[in-house]
């Protein structure tokens with residue numbers, strides 16, 4: 001029986017990333033408020049937000065300082081544009097701060113409101129730069145199977161998941177996908193992690209040579225893949241990939257939309273995974289998701305090319321109404337201040353130890369084929385047979401069953417197919433980590449019983 005709110009929802013909204021058919025019967029879980037790592041539904045039931053919203057509310061809910069930063073800026077100047085020679089203090093200060101903490105030599109910062117917009121901007125800047133440099137053929141961007149980079153036309157094309165392409169006539173031209181660095185799923189029999197990483201780098205090189213290096217402009221990667229299933233690459237994967245990119249003058253774009261700002265126990269995921277990015281996308285935890293904001297961090301070489309082009313053609317013709325939105329920028333600045341002042345990254349790195357210990361211990365659970373993760377993000381992949389790694393039939397919906405049982409236990413997690421993802425707010429304590437895994441273990445046991453009952 002759906003509640004009144006749920007009925008109004010079903011009659012009114014098209015929900016993102018939702019099975020529109022089953023949703024009509026099941027209706028939504030309506031969340032009303034949040035506090036710390038918990039959110040509460042309309043009946044007042046608390047849940048541990050085990051996915052930090054959508055991998056984003058790093059400082060948890062009801063952070064009074066963020067609310068106050070928004071209130072102050074909203075009262076002072078709720079909006080002002082930064083098009084065509086206008087500016088304001090929050091955008092300038094946030095840009096400076098991002099340059100200061102970036103894991104690469106960054107020349108300039110371009111603001112937008114989301115991860116998708118950041119990655120769309122990356123595509124456009126790569127194309128714009130190469131036109132400016134007089135090499136208009138160098139336009140292809142290589143992404144990876146199972147990558148997640150967003151849902152706008154260019155960013156959805158970069159995304160390497162079939163649900164984001166099927167029936168949308170995507171990907172667009174000039175976007176290619178190379179192999180996914182998931183050893184558990186894609187290594188050949190007996191292949192070590194090292195040999196797997198070597199093979200993937202060789203496959204990337206073959207792709208670049210096949211396409212013609214003069215046509216390949218950039219490679220984009222999340223340090224740890226998120227929505228594709230929380231995939232941690234082999235240790236030497238990125239150094240090997242990076243060596244190939246350098247041979248053919250192919251830019252490395254790091255999509256730090258999930259990994260940025262402490263998720264992996266380092267300020268940026270690039271540092272943890274030995275990536276030397278040329279250009280970087282951020283969003284989500286930049287403002288702890290209190291307001292939508294994203295950014296592209298641009299290297300000097302790209303900026304100089306853009307500057308030259310602008311000298312020739314005039315206006316740099318790209319920008320969003322909400323680029324550098326003053327209230328979003330003020331909240332992001334406050335967020336970064338709190339990360340630094342309270343050593344949130346150090347805290348995340350410390351709590352990551354028991355988090356990963358509890359996560360990896362679940363590899364022993366009869367349903368789990370692989371327990372993987374890094375820092376404060378992880379996933380548990382449910383399989384029908386541990387030895388062969390065979391999955392359950394998709395239609396059985398085992399992952400969805402597990403997340404539904406977790407909800408009953410008062411835990412919000414997300415299933416990506418039959419992988420159950422965890423990505424709690426970075427402020428989570430060790431005791432709360434234990435509580436979260438106790439609830440998840442009960443949900444897994446319940447899933448096992450449900451399967452056994454046929």
Ligand code: PMP
Nearest residue numbers: 114115116148149150226257258
């Ligand atoms: N890149 C990554 C790595 C992401 O995880 C996401 C969102 N899950 C995006 C880009 C897209 O961000 P948004 O949903 O804010 O457009």
